[in-house]
Amino acid sequence: MLAEGRAIDDSVLVERLRAGDEAAFRTLVEALDPVLRRVAHTYVPSDAVADEVVQETWLGVLNGIDRFEGRSSVRTWVFRILVNRAKTRGERERRTVPFASAFDASREPEVPAVDPGRFEAVDHPLVPVHWAAPPDAWRGSPEARLHAAETRAALTAAFEGLPPAQREVVLLRDVHGWTSVEVCNALDLSETNQRVLL
Template identity: 50%
Template sequence: MVRAGSAERARGGRFREVLPADEVLVAGLRSGDEATFVSLLDAWSGSMIRLARGFVSTDASAEEVVQDTWLAVIRGIDGFRGTASLRTWVYRILVNTAKKRGVKEKRTVPWTSVDPDGGPTVDPSRFRGADEGFPGHWREFPEPWVLDGELRQVVGRALDDLPERQRVVVVLRDVEGRTSEEVCAMLEISPANQRVLLHRGRAAVRACLETYFATSGGTA
């Protein structure tokens, strides 16, 4: 069994906590084990807040959505059947909770729309192919700029400007490192819809980055 609290290097150099198997986590939650709950809070709450923020208008609302989600998880864990991973089940609760909160704050477009949001597209050759490392991600990115605080602000503003559905998919895929299968399961959307949302969202972010690099002397 993998010890809770250990970590592995994830895509992009980030470290991601390695949790025990789902059956161990579920048993811990059902028995009221505080250590299990705390390990999940530490491992997932940050990404849950980022995801919730895609549906609601403020950071405070996103934090409340995550709190409500964890309460729903605790109350509903006995109903977990294991047909999806525990993470996917939790994130589905999060998405549904965030959507309900978002409806109170603004009108939302149905997630099942086949032609989501429109927007620019990017030449597919700019992304890595299926036989390359990290398929679907940018083929080139100026590594010296990655940790630059100003660049992070540019990317953050670009994400904030995306339509809600594009923003959520891009955050899950490119910030959280989720697979397309995980995103489809979490958001309950089709693979085709996920691809369109991701492509258009990436295109808009790429356009912002190209403008930034063109005016700052970097290259994209």
């Protein structure tokens, strides 16, 4: 783990977490939270559920740090907690039907959820316009921006089309730069199985 540019040994980090050191916990959260959210999203259907799974993972870390045996790195242990909770939650989410789907949307008149006037100009000198999406800075030519957006969309579609197990391995190895051993430990895979998934 990293804190203020220097590495913290796992044993030191565990001792600080067991002592209730908030700075150590904050360091751990800042280092792992974005990756945890992406991995959780491979198991569950929405951002909101992925956020809940990550929060449950952090609660599991806090409640279980006294039982951490050190047979793996802290990062691997946290990811095992996440994967177990995300798999359970993903299976449960697939068995439920959203409440909104019980209603026939065709019978109800279309009423916007937010007043459209909210995004029109107002007569206030400090807030002349409410933006639905603020404009981006234009870098490069319009063609280059369009090409980059199309490439990003194609890569995202291809990545999301992968089976969840393969998506996890690619995310951790190629996007986050984890070693083969770390990925195998975190996802409880054999080296051979990982190579097949890549």
